[in-house]
Structures are given as C-alpha cells and as structure tokens.
Amino acid sequence: MSNIEIKKNKELDCNIVEFTNANFKLVSGSVLENFKIAFKTFGSLNQSKSNAILICHALTGDQYVSGHNPITERDGWWSRMVGPDKPIDTNKFFVICSNVLGGCSGSTGPKEKKDNKDIIHGGSFPSITIQDMVSAQVKLIDVLKIDKLFSVVGGSMGAMQALQWSVDFPNRIRTIIHIAGALKHSAQNIAFHEVGRQAIMSDPNWHKGNYDEEKSIPERGLSVARMIAHITYLSEDAMHRKFGRKLQSRDIISFGFDADFQIESYLRYQGRSFVERFDANSYLYLTRAMDYFDHSETYRKTLEFINNDNDDINYLVISFTSDWLFPTRENKEIVETLNNLSRNVSFLEIETDKGHDSFLLDEPDLDIAMKGFLESNYRNTHE
Amino acid sequence: MSNIEIKKNKELDCNIVEFTNANFKLVSGSVLENFKIAFKTFGSLNQSKSNAILICHALTGDQYVSGHNPITERDGWWSRMVGPDKPIDTNKFFVICSNVLGGCSGSTGPKEKKDNKDIIHGGSFPSITIQDMVSAQVKLIDVLKIDKLFSVVGGSMGAMQALQWSVDFPNRIRTIIHIAGALKHSAQNIAFHEVGRQAIMSDPNWHKGNYDEEKSIPERGLSVARMIAHITYLSEDAMHRKFGRKLQSRDIISFGFDADFQIESYLRYQGRSFVERFDANSYLYLTRAMDYFDHSETYRKTLEFINNDNDDINYLVISFTSDWLFPTRENKEIVETLNNLSRNVSFLEIETDKGHDSFLLDEPDLDIAMKGFLESNYRNTHE
Numbered sequence: 001m002s003n004i005e006i007k008k009n010k011e012l013d014c015n016i017v018e019f020t021n022a023n024f025k026l027v028s029g030s031v032l033e034n035f036k037i038a039f040k041t042f043g044s045l046n047q048s049k050s051n052a053i054l055i056c057h058a059l060t061g062d063q064y065v066s067g068h069n070p071i072t073e074r075d076g077w078w079s080r081m082v083g084p085d086k087p088i089d090t091n092k093f094f095v096i097c098s099n100v101l102g103g104c105s106g107s108t109g110p111k112e113k114k115d116n117k118d119i120i121h122g123g124s125f126p127s128i129t130i131q132d133m134v135s136a137q138v139k140l141i142d143v144l145k146i147d148k149l150f151s152v153v154g155g156s157m158g159a160m161q162a163l164q165w166s167v168d169f170p171n172r173i174r175t176i177i178h179i180a181g182a183l184k185h186s187a188q189n190i191a192f193h194e195v196g197r198q199a200i201m202s203d204p205n206w207h208k209g210n211y212d213e214e215k216s217i218p219e220r221g222l223s224v225a226r227m228i229a230h231i232t233y234l235s236e237d238a239m240h241r242k243f244g245r246k247l248q249s250r251d252i253i254s255f256g257f258d259a260d261f262q263i264e265s266y267l268r269y270q271g272r273s274f275v276e277r278f279d280a281n282s283y284l285y286l287t288r289a290m291d292y293f294d295h296s297e298t299y300r301k302t303l304e305f306i307n308n309d310n311d312d313i314n315y316l317v318i319s320f321t322s323d324w325l326f327p328t329r330e331n332k333e334i335v336e337t338l339n340n341l342s343r344n345v346s347f348l349e350i351e352t353d354k355g356h357d358s359f360l361l362d363e364p365d366l367d368i369a370m371k372g373f374l375e376s377n378y379r380n381t382h383e
Numbered sequence: 384m385s386n387i388e389i390k391k392n393k394e395l396d397c398n399i400v401e402f403t404n405a406n407f408k409l410v411s412g413s414v415l416e417n418f419k420i421a422f423k424t425f426g427s428l429n430q431s432k433s434n435a436i437l438i439c440h441a442l443t444g445d446q447y448v449s450g451h452n453p454i455t456e457r458d459g460w461w462s463r464m465v466g467p468d469k470p471i472d473t474n475k476f477f478v479i480c481s482n483v484l485g486g487c488s489g490s491t492g493p494k495e496k497k498d499n500k501d502i503i504h505g506g507s508f509p510s511i512t513i514q515d516m517v518s519a520q521v522k523l524i525d526v527l528k529i530d531k532l533f534s535v536v537g538g539s540m541g542a543m544q545a546l547q548w549s550v551d552f553p554n555r556i557r558t559i560i561h562i563a564g565a566l567k568h569s570a571q572n573i574a575f576h577e578v579g580r581q582a583i584m585s586d587p588n589w590h591k592g593n594y595d596e597e598k599s600i601p602e603r604g605l606s607v608a609r610m611i612a613h614i615t616y617l618s619e620d621a622m623h624r625k626f627g628r629k630l631q632s633r634d635i636i637s638f639g640f641d642a643d644f645q646i647e648s649y650l651r652y653q654g655r656s657f658v659e660r661f662d663a664n665s666y667l668y669l670t671r672a673m674d675y676f677d678h679s680e681t682y683r684k685t686l687e688f689i690n691n692d693n694d695d696i697n698y699l700v701i702s703f704t705s706d707w708l709f710p711t712r713e714n715k716e717i718v719e720t721l722n723n724l725s726r727n728v729s730f731l732e733i734e735t736d737k738g739h740d741s742f743l744l745d746e747p748d749l750d751i752a753m754k755g756f757l758e759s760n761y762r763n764t765h766e
Binding site: 185199223245257268271 | 640
C-alpha cells in the first residue's frame with residue numbers, strides 16, 4: 001500500500017518526504033517503486049496558501065537555497081536573494097526548495113540506496129528528465145497541500161524546470177521567473193556536457209557507475225568535468241578582468257606544468273572542491289536530463305492547447321548579455337512565442353560581463369527586477 | 384665537435400636534419416645537446432634563393448602540409464592550399480614545412496630518445512617556447528643556406544611562430560601571413576588548455592610523463608583533452624548548422640549515456656582518432672608553449688627598436704568573424720600597432736561561421752587573399 005511520510009533529517013538539516021510503494025513512472029518508462037524528496041522551507045505559508053514560491057536549483061545546486069548548508073558548511077547558494085527583507089522576502093513568502101530527483105543531497109538519486117536493499121543505485125539508476133524532476137516536485141507540493149504556487153523561480157537548469165512547470169501544470173502556478181534558460185539545450189551545450197561525462201566515465205575509478213561497491217571515487221574525472229563546465233559559466237571578459245595572464249605567487253614562469261597562471265589555480269581549486277560535495281553519477285544523470293530538454297518544436301502548440309483562460313500565468317524572463325551558454329537570443333525565443341500568443345510576459349536583458357553565473361552573483365538589476373515582479377504580482381492578486 | 388647532417392627518413396617520408404653537439408640553449412635555460420628537425424619541402428628553390436616560404440603548423444599539425452601523410456595515411460593538412468597551381472603555388476615557390484620542436488612527428492620532442500640513450504625524454508623533456516621553435520627553424524633555414532625567406536605563413540600556433548619570426552629575425556623575412564593569432568594567449572584560452580592538460584595528467588596511465596617506460600598510453604586523458612579543444616575550434620553556429628540536436632542512428636533517445644546526439648559521436652570520434660596520431664606529452668608541452676606566448680606589453684617597443692629601414696616586411700593579417708579563440712579584435716591589435724608605426728600591413732576579416740578552424744577549411748576568400756598577397760609581393764620583388 002502506498003504511503004507518504006515527512007521526516008526531519010537532522011544530519012542534512014532538512015525535511016525528507018518519503019513516498020513508499022508509489023510506483024513513480026518516469027518519462028523513460030522506468031518505474032521508481034519508492035522515492036524521496038529532500039526539501040527546505042523558509043518563511044510561513046499563509047492561511048489561504050497563496051504565498052508559496054518554489055525555487056528550482058541549477059545543475060550543481062541543492063535544497064540549501066538560503067541559510068546554512070551542512071554539506072559545504074557555507075551559506076546557501078542564493079542567500080543573497082532569499083531571506084527576510086531580501087528580494088525574495090521570506091517575511092512575505094513561503095519559500096520551498098527541493099533537491100531534484102537524480103540529485104545527491106538527500107533526494108532519490110544514484111547515490112541513494114535501492115528499494116529495501118543495502119546497495120545504492122549507482123550506474124543502474126534510471127535516466128531522469130526535467131519533466132520527471134517537475135513531476136516529483138508536484139508530488140511534494142501536493143503533500144504540502146498547496147493547490148497553486150504563487151511562483152516557480154529558477155536559473156539555468158532551474159529555468160528549465162520552471163518552463164516545464166508552465167507547460168505541464170499551468171493551472172498550478174500564478175507566475176514564473178525564468179532566468180538564463182532556453183527552449184532547448186544547444187549543440188554546443190550538449191558538446192560541453194558530453195566532454196565532462198567522458199572525463200568522468202573514462203576515469204578508471206568510475207567502474208560503470210558502481211564505484212561505491214569498489215570503494216573508489218572518480219575524483220579526477222569529476223574534477224576535470226567541473227573545470228570544463230566552470231569555464232562556460234564565466235564570460236571571456238570576466239575571466240580577463242579577474243585573471244588575465246596574472247601569475248600565481250611567482251614573479252616568473254616556472255617552465256613546467258604547475259599552475260603558473262592564476263586562472264589555472266582557480267580552476268584547479270574549483271575542480272577539487274566540487275569533488276568534496278558532489279556525486280559523479282548525479283553529474284552524469286543531471287547533465288543528461290539537461291541535454292534531453294527540448295521544447296523548441298512543441299512550445300507554441302503546447303501553449304495554444306492551453307487556452308488563455310487556463311493560462312493566466314505572468315512570466316518574467318531574464319537573460320544576461322555575456323551569457324554564452326544560454327544567450328539572450330535563446331531566452332527571447334520564449335518571450336516571442338508568449339508575445340505572439342498575447343500572454344503576459346516581461347523580459348529583461350541585464351548588461352553584465354559576469355557570464356552565465358550572473359544569476360548567482362551580485363547583480364542589483366536582477367534583485368530589483370525579481371523583487372518588483374513578485375511584489376507587484378502579489379499585490380495584484382491579494383488586494 | 385658539432386656536426387650537422389641531413390638524412391632522408393624513409394619511414395616518415397621526410398628529411399631530418401640532425402644537429403650533434405649543438406648545445407641549443409632554450410629560453411627556459413635548459414640546453415639540448417643534440418636535436419633534430421623533421422621537414423618536408425615542395426617545389427624548387429630558385430637560383431637566387433628568393434622564393435622560399437616557411438609554413439609553420441598549428442598545435443596538432445606536422446611537416447606534412449601537402450601530399451601524403453604516412454602517419455595518418457591521409458592528405459596533408461593544407462593540401463588544399465599548398466601544391467602546383469594551388470594558392471601557395473609550388474610551381475613558383477619553394478615551400479618548407481618542419482615539425483616544431485617539442486612535436487611528435489620526427490623533430491626532437493618528448494617522445495624522441497635522449498642523447499645517446501635508449502630511453503626517451505618523456506616527462507623530463509625541457510619546457511619549450513614559441514621562441515625556441517623559431518630558433519630551431521632558423522637553424523634549419525641556415526642549413527638550407529637561405530638568407531631571406533620570401534614568407535613565413537601560419538595559422539593559430541603557426542601565427543604565433545610567424546609573429547615571433549618578425550620580432551626575432553625581421554631581416555630574414557620579406558613577408559608574413561599571420562592567420563587567426565594574437566599578441567598573447569588569453570585567460571580563456573589558457574583555461575581551456577589547462578583543463579586539457581589536467582585531463583591528461585590525471586589519467587593514471589600518464590605516469591608523470593614516463594608512460595613509455597610503463598608501457599602504457601594516457602589515451603583516455605588525451606582523448607578528453609582533444610574533445611575539449613575541438614569544441615573551441617568550431618563556432619556555435621557551425622555546430623548548430625552541422626549537428627543541431629540531430630540524433631545518431633536512432634529515432635528515439637536511449638535514456639542512457641551512449642552517444643544519442645550526432646555531436647557526441649563526432650566528438651568521441653575526434654578524441655579516439657587523435658590518440659592514434661599524437662603524443663600526450665607533446666600535447667602538454669605545445670599547449671604550454673602557446674600559454675607562455677605574450678608580446679602584448681612589448682610588441683610596440685620591439686618594433687620601434689627595429690627601425691623602418693630594417694623592417695621592410697609586408698604583413699598580411701587575417702581573422703575570421705566566428706573565431707572565438709583568436710577573435711578579430713585580438714588580431715587587430717597587431718594591425719593597429721603596425722599601422723601606428725607606418726609599417727606595410729594588410730588586414731582581412733573573413734565572414735564565416737566555421738570558427739577558428741576556418742583556416743584549415745574551404746574558405747575561398749582566404750585562398751584568394753593569400754594567393755594575391757604572395758604573388759603581388761613576389762612580382763614587386765622580382766621585376
């Protein structure tokens with residue numbers, strides 16, 4: 001018999017909702033008999049349950065959107081954005097952030113144990129799509145007895161989830177904030193992901209994903225994958241401004257393969273520290289989910305099918321001038337489709353040299369736009 | 384006693400000039416007691432020795448600029464450009480192409496044997512700079528008894544060598560054709576090289592460069608390094624045009640980590656085939672040489688020091704609109720410096736979506752510009 005239970009997890013400092021005998025059917029056709037979603041909430045749900053915002057995290061994010069992250073021992077990844085009196089104001093809004101299906105911070109994913117067994121999924125974990133992540137989130141929202149989310153907010157892979165919400169569950173959201181995403185993952189983005197995956201899968205410690213059984217970790221492969229990805233998160237201008245050709249703690253070059261240049265030490269550090277907090281298999285499954293994301297052929301028809309009466313969503317789409325992973329023109333395709341169908345959409349392109357990662361960094365224009373959008377929509381629906 | 388000898392190498396189908404007891408001092412301070420340069424020539428040197436063109440190859444190139452390459456069993460890398468009646472017309476010009484110092488097609492490099500020993504250099508090979516490559520080329524030109532080259536031509540790392548020739552040996556060249564290069568290697572380019580090197584050096588088969596002794600090859604690391612680099616050689620538009628999100632021999636996605644998308648199979652093929660023809664240590668040493676290349680602070684002063692009377696070089700600088708490794712603005716820095724000093728420089732930006740690799744591909748505008756530049760300069764100096 002199916003069962004749903006919310007448990008507090010002390011070690012992970014979050015809640016975990018466990019679905020037993022739930023037979024969750026994935027897009028691939030595989031079925032997860034049991035699954036769990038790790039999540040955090042911030043602020044209070046109001047009586048009418050009309051102030052809930054779901055924040056969807058990016059590829060390497062987690063449920064620790066704000067406050068203390070017990071895994072990294074650092075502040076949450078969007079502490080700047082989410083909290084009392086912050087742009088997403090937890091005095092006003094009830095913020096939910098869950099670890100995605102396939103992730104590695106407590107939700108069901110390759111590093112979690114198989115149903116009633118002592119071994120973990122590892123390489124036998126089924127393939128995950130963005131649609132599956134959102135289906136799991138809907139089940140969480142059901143458990144929390146929230147009929148309609150005030151907003152779904154996300155950047156990068158989070159933007160993909162937000163878009164998927166608007167397509168699959170348009171009547172369960174009032175607004176979406178879609179930051180630095182696209183209707184599809186481009187050939188170049190698939191290429192960078194593929195090289196990262198090859199780095200992991202060609203690490204002899206990977207063992208076809210079953211490294212846990214072999215008591216090994218494909219650290220070197222994962223580290224290289226992270227380094228590649230990290231280059232794509234920055235812009236060339238930002239890299240030039242921050243590092244240029246500056247040397248690392250040496251006046252002269254070493255004529256060797258040590259990290260002579262600051263950009264090299266920086267990347268090596270990014271690789272090393274990532275390995276401490278992220279599971280290599282999760283990286284494979286989540287990058288694959290992003291690669292599979294593609295609404296480019298179907299978006300307009302899907303929206304037409306959801307007629308205007310059912311789709312009263314207010315959309316905010318944000319892009320960054322120096323983002324070459326999800327450039328403005330790809331974000332604009334979404335805006336143009338919505339405009340063509342007379343939906344309520346605001347679009348903002350933010351001038352910055354910080355690249356794709358801008359949404360995680362100090363960008364006052366982003367804060368102002370998000371705060372303004374959320375609060376004016378909140379007033380309109382609550383007055 | 385020092386000795387110089389030119390030998391024909393049947394297996395490599397090229398000439399090799401061997402310098403014995405030559406004590407070649409490198410920029411790093413290391414000394415190569417003996418060294419050798421593998422080279423090919425095409426066409427005939429005229430009596431006045433005024434028709435010699437040196438072609439400098441790029442990172443993964445070799446001396447097989449035209450004709451048959453016995454290593455790959457394919458046509459030379461610039462057969463389109465070099466040959467009888469081709470843009471660089473070997474009916475008219477005597478073309479020399481040598482494998483760079485540090486390379487792996489017969490010149491002294493990490494995979495060649497140490498002086499009078501049976502073991503190879505491997506990881507103990509000294510660090511190489513672009514300046515060292517050019518110094519070695521000058522020694523070859525001396526052996527060939529050519530006082531002044533009619534032209535030095537190169538793209539990418541070849542452009543770096545051409546620029547280095549104009550700085551170090553301005554009185555030994557009449558013209559240079561500099562394609563898709565820069566005054567310095569940028570932070571982003573260093574970053575991509577560093578990730579490639581990390582992929583190689585973290586392959587357990589690398590053994591600190593001494594994989595030959597261990598009878599292993601760091602194939603997987605080298606393959607990943609090549610895949611990363613290959614992405615940077617293309618443009619996003621070209622990748623979108625050629626591959627987009629097209630699937631590989633399947634109607635539906637596999638929900639796994641096989642190469643579902645054509646771009647994935649293509650990159651995997653690039654990685655695999657590269658391993659068969661290139662030495663992993665050479666890749667480390669040559670990428671490092673490119674990283675160290677930096678004339679940005681010194682170029683103007685160096686040119687001022689070479690006064691106009693001594694520098695009668697005619698320059699042709701070419702860039703490609705979609706090249707994001709060596710973008711137009713970086714090529715233009717060279718042009719602007721030359722213009723400021725009233726040197727003879729022509730500049731051409733070619734509109735193409737083929738990215739950095741354009742100089743190796745079918746670009747009729749490139750052919751026309753090079754042929755026109757070489758032949759008009761030849762007429763001017765020979766009539």
